[in-house]
Amino acid sequence: MTGDRRDWPLYEVFVRGKRGLNHVHVGSLHAPDDALALRHARDVYTRRNEGVSIWVVRADAITASSPDEKDPLFAPSGDKVYRHPTFYDIPAHVPHI
Amino acid sequence: MNDSVYDGLLETDSSQWAFGTSFEDPLAGVDTTVPAGVDRTALATYCLMLGDDALITSQRLAEWCSRAPELEEDIALANLALDLLGQARLLLARAAAADPACVPVLPAGSPVPPEDALAFFRDAAAFRNVRLAEVSNGDFAHVVVRTLLFSAARLALLDRLRSSRDRVLAAVAAKGVKELTYHRDWAGRWFLTLARGTEESHRRLLVAADALWPLRAELTTTHPVERALAAAGVGADPATVAGEVDVVLDQVLAVSGVQRPRPAPAPGGGRDGVHSEELTGLLAQLQGVARAHPTGRW
Numbered sequence: 001m002t003g004d005r006r007d008w009p010l011y012e013v014f015v016r017g018k019r020g021l022n023h024v025h026v027g028s029l030h031a032p033d034d035a036l037a038l039r040h041a042r043d044v045y046t047r048r049n050e051g052v053s054i055w056v057v058r059a060d061a062i063t064a065s066s067p068d069e070k071d072p073l074f075a076p077s078g079d080k081v082y083r084h085p086t087f088y089d090i091p092a093h094v095p096h097i
Numbered sequence: 098m099n100d101s102v103y104d105g106l107l108e109t110d111s112s113q114w115a116f117g118t119s120f121e122d123p124l125a126g127v128d129t130t131v132p133a134g135v136d137r138t139a140l141a142t143y144c145l146m147l148g149d150d151a152l153i154t155s156q157r158l159a160e161w162c163s164r165a166p167e168l169e170e171d172i173a174l175a176n177l178a179l180d181l182l183g184q185a186r187l188l189l190a191r192a193a194a195a196d197p198a199c200v201p202v203l204p205a206g207s208p209v210p211p212e213d214a215l216a217f218f219r220d221a222a223a224f225r226n227v228r229l230a231e232v233s234n235g236d237f238a239h240v241v242v243r244t245l246l247f248s249a250a251r252l253a254l255l256d257r258l259r260s261s262r263d264r265v266l267a268a269v270a271a272k273g274v275k276e277l278t279y280h281r282d283w284a285g286r287w288f289l290t291l292a293r294g295t296e297e298s299h300r301r302l303l304v305a306a307d308a309l310w311p312l313r314a315e316l317t318t319t320h321p322v323e324r325a326l327a328a329a330g331v332g333a334d335p336a337t338v339a340g341e342v343d344v345v346l347d348q349v350l351a352v353s354g355v356q357r358p359r360p361a362p363a364p365g366g367g368r369d370g371v372h373s374e375e376l377t378g379l380l381a382q383l384q385g386v387a388r389a390h391p392t393g394r395w
Contacts, residue, residue, distance in 0.1 A: 035286065
C-alpha cells in the first residue's frame, strides 16, 4: 500500500472556497490511495481557512487536450465575433445583463 | 507605497483574499467568569493538566517538522501540532486567569503574557502532563501510535467537557472535539495502513504499540483534582471514558489485524509533576530562548 514514493500516484486537487460556487484547481500531490489523497489535500491545501469542499482525482484519470492541438481546437472560435451577444442595444432599465 | 508588504494583510477589507477569511475566535462571546463555588486553585491545576498534555504533545509533533517521510505527512503532523498548541494556549491562559498565583513571576516590565510564562518559565516538576506526551520521538509508526492513543482519550474527554459549567472550558472543548476527531482519524488510518502494509511497516507498528500502549492508562486514571472538579460539574472524570476509549482502540486493532498489546507496567505520576529526563530535554529546547530573554518582545 505504501511502497516507495515512486509508487504513489499523482492526484490533482480541486477546492471550493467559501465564496466560490465551483471547485477550482489548486495543485497536486502524491498519495497512496484515494482516501489518503483527500486527507493530504485537506492538510496541504486548506490550512488557511480556504475551503468548504475538496475533490481529488488521479491525474492519470484526466484526459487533457494537447498543446499541439491548440490551433485546430481553439483557433476557429477566434474570429466568430457574432457568437457574442454584443450586436443589440441593451435598454437602460434592464439590469444584470 | 506601503512600508511593509504585509500591511495589507492586516486591514479589515477581506476582498483581497482569494479564499480564506472569517477566522474565528473560539472564545468570542463566552462568559469568562469562574463559576460560583469552584475552587480557583483546583481549576487552575486542572487546566494545567489539560493544557500541558496538549503543549508537550504539540512540541513532540513539532519536532517532526522537516523529518516526516513525505511532504504531505510533514504538513499533516505540523497541523496536528498547531491544533494542540492552540488548545494549550487557551488552557494555560485559563489556568492563569483562574489562579494568578500559578504563574511564574518574571522581571518587572516583562511583556510575556501569562500563558507564555507558564509554558516557558516552569521547571519540569511543575508540569502536569501524562508521561505518554513526553516520550521521545521514534519512527513514523511511533508518532502514529502515540497520536492514536492520545487523541482517542482526549477526544472522549473533551466531548464530556463540552457541557462543563465553566463556559471557557466548554468552548475550548467544543473547538478541540473537531480537531481531535481529525487527529484520531489520521492516526487510525495510518495505523491500519502500516499494519496492513509491508512486513517492515507491520513490524515497526508492533514495536511502537508494545512500547506505548501501557502508557495510555494514565490518560484514563482519575487524579484527585479531576475527581473534585468533575463533582463540581466543571471537569470530566477520565475514568468514566475509559470504556469507550477501549472500544475505539479495539476497533482500530480489529480492522488492522493487530492483537491488543500485552499489559505491562508503565510509569505514572505525570499529573503530580513526576517526569522523565526526556521531558527535561524537551523543555530545554522549548524554553531556552524565552528564558535567555525574559523581557524580550517577539
